[in-house]
Amino acid sequence: MGGDYAPGVVIEGLTLALEAYPEYDYVLVGHEEKIRFYLDKYGLADNPKISIVHAASVCEMSDPSTISLRQKKDSSITACARLLKSKQVDAMVTPGHTGATVAATKVILRSLPGVDRPALAACMPAQEGRFLLVDAGANPDCTPLNLLQFAIMGGIYAEYLLKIKSPKIGLLSVGGEDSKGSELTKETFKRMGELPINFAGNVEADSVFEGAANVLVSDGFAGNVLLKGAEGLAKSTIHWLKLVLSKNAIRLIGASLAKNAFRELKAFGSADEIGGAPLLGVNGIVIIGHGSSNPKAVLNAIRVAGDCVKFGLNDMIVERIKAAGVEFGAESAG
């Protein structure tokens, strides 16, 4: 129900998913009447693959993150998380409110054994391919242990879901030198070198777009600044591009000849091609799409969710975090 164009866009995405992944069963969680309206519209009213679980309220994009746990306990996000908790579904996908989803799933599903804090993993464009940013915003304040766990979880995701062999894992910092950074990154740097990962050292925010790392580890504050800053600058670049291209007739003709190029340029950074950010480390598969997701983005988010289940992502996370000796609780237990 969440997101800018729900539930229509979700159900349009579902029509694509039914073709691409006919082996899955789909549970639509939200306002039953509204959902039925769109199922009718897309000729899916009697599809045996689809069932509905009613949820009365919706976390609007303007609501605070805690809404799903306080005023709107009957929201589609909380209902969805409860279905996942009781194992009635294997994964949940939402193009809705990121903060509300993180808050609800952390409380209802809890973290995986050994994981201190779940982290949002966002796929961002690099000059060649993409890189995975962990944490993109779930945890504004982090400890070195959190970051070590993000590195391991991100590494597994990059290896199995993004199919990158021995992914390079970098630590977002403010200087390439080992000795630079904040207290948090300096302490993390020391310990990250001892992990069984392909550690690429400190990485500055400019070099990630040139492919300095496949996985970029960060606290959720700086990570969110990088993600949102890139989104904002991309939007403004389109604004400036239109401005300079419309200054005279010759430029306008040039722009019109090259218009497909601009469409492709937009697609480079488009979240729709990726289709959703996994919340890594939560006890259940949770994929959060962009609020402005289109049907293709919904399809891609469903693909990612299915792959995470198939690869047994969460079992691998628990196993590797334990093997690396960075499970939560182990430190205090000596």
Add this chain to the structure above:
Amino acid sequence: MGGDYAPGVVIEGLTLALEAYPEYDYVLVGHEEKIRFYLDKYGLADNPKISIVHAASVCEMSDPSTISLRQKKDSSITACARLLKSKQVDAMVTPGHTGATVAATKVILRSLPGVDRPALAACMPAQEGRFLLVDAGANPDCTPLNLLQFAIMGGIYAEYLLKIKSPKIGLLSVGGEDSKGSELTKETFKRMGELPINFAGNVEADSVFEGAANVLVSDGFAGNVLLKGAEGLAKSTIHWLKLVLSKNAIRLIGASLAKNAFRELKAFGSADEIGGAPLLGVNGIVIIGHGSSNPKAVLNAIRVAGDCVKFGLNDMIVERIKAAGVEFGAESAG
């Protein structure tokens, strides 16, 4: 001597400055022989406005930040800071090593009375005009007091140097809501509302490019991530633009018709138009240019330095920080 094209580019910039600001005297600090070579080249060998102070070594861009204080105590940056300390010059301008300049000037010049930590202020492009980011990277770890001082210093700079009446001052955070953010921003938010400034509240990294604030206050870690991330994405966007425009002949013709538009697009984000980031709060006027500065950027940095001296920037900083009751030491003194 620092920067990618020094000292040639500095002396070419100086030829522009001599015309624009004939009332200033210019002291060139660096390797005397090399400087003389370029002065000869540009016909400035006997110019009475120019003098030279020899410094044997140079902080290379690849050197660590502490180099100016340890191995290269005779560098042009340290020599320059000492001239400023002894009041033989009124301001220093360098297109050199940012980290080394920050380290050297902090130690040699120290902070202004009442200022805890000097901060780097970077001018960044917004859809309309620009915004000032403070701190862009001098202090990876900050306290709320640091951020309150950055807000006041940035506000003065925006008002007098950027000529913005009652500048909107925003706090970089990870959610628009007052209650969101890190421990640092939440504590800062509470106290920033009490300052005699036009506080615009929390600002997310995407909305700054749309002009949400004239001054964006941040710790130096997140600030540097925003600055470097924007630089890196801008570079990659040019890369992608070239890629999509060169895919077929029609697009190439279109691109060639619109080529001046692309030049203008590049200029939007160019540091050369701005000419240098002031290090606010240090006891002396210090303007740090980009390592890749061109002559125009050098001229602009000289203009900024001159304006800071004329407006009595540092006296105003000391005064207003005291008046706002956020001077360093006042808290512990009760």
